[in-house]
Amino acid sequence: MLLQALSFSTLFVLFSLIFIGGYVSASGVGLTCPDWPLCPQGLLPHEDFIIEYIHRSVAATTGVLVVATMAFTLKSKAAPKSIKITSIIAAGAVIGQIALGAIVIVERLHAVLVTTHLGLGIVLFSMVLMTALYAYRLEGKKALAKAQ
Numbered sequence: 389m390l391l392q393a394l395s396f397s398t399l400f401v402l403f404s405l406i407f408i409g410g411y412v413s414a415s416g417v418g419l420t421c422p423d424w425p426l427c428p429q430g431l432l433p434h435e436d437f438i439i440e441y442i443h444r445s446v447a448a449t450t451g452v453l454v455v456a457t458m459a460f461t462l463k464s465k466a467a468p469k470s471i472k473i474t475s476i477i478a479a480g481a482v483i484g485q486i487a488l489g490a491i492v493i494v495e496r497l498h499a500v501l502v503t504t505h506l507g508l509g510i511v512l513f514s515m516v517l518m519t520a521l522y523a524y525r526l527e528g529k530k531a532l533a534k535a536q
């Protein structure tokens with residue numbers, strides 16, 4: 389139950405992050421926060437860079453959730469190999485994506501890097517979706533075993 393809740397929460401937060409990322413890109417506010425890792429006012433948000441600030445904060449939250457999901461699946465004895473594999477790939481992708489986000493800033497929104505950032509975001513979403521679906525199936529199997 390906990391794995392199911394964790395993986396679906398991760399999926400929801402990640403979907404919101406991709407949505408915010410699209411808005412950052414389309415509205416041209418990607419460099420309002422020109423430094424890395426923090427914005428000009430450190431941890432304090434400001435209306436001048438609020439959208440990019442939210443994008444980074446939600447990215448950090450997503451990173452924690454994805455890595456926590458992986459730790460949970462690796463610890464679980466009931467979890468099949470498939471969910472362990474998708475959650476490990478998701479953790480690798482989220483770490484790569486956060487590092488790539490930093491490079492996107494340092495390289496001042498180079499087109500190839502921004503496109504790669506989008507592509508890796510899709511890979512990450514696919515892996516988190518598969519992890520959530522495997523978790524859903526695992527809970528179903530557990531419930532069935534209990535009922536029998």
Ligand code: HEM
Nearest residue numbers: 406409410412413418447450485486489490497502506509
């Ligand atoms: C899990 C982590 C992340 C995900 C899933 C993610 C996802 C996305 C997506 C989907 C876009 C829209 C891309 C497009 O429309 O072409 C985007 C844009 C952007 N992301 Fe991220 N992002 C993440 C982390 C970060 C981090 C840590 C930074 C670093 C500061 C960052 C900086 C940016 C910037 C600057 C843009 C706008 C690029 C532009 O103006 O075209 N992202 N992100």
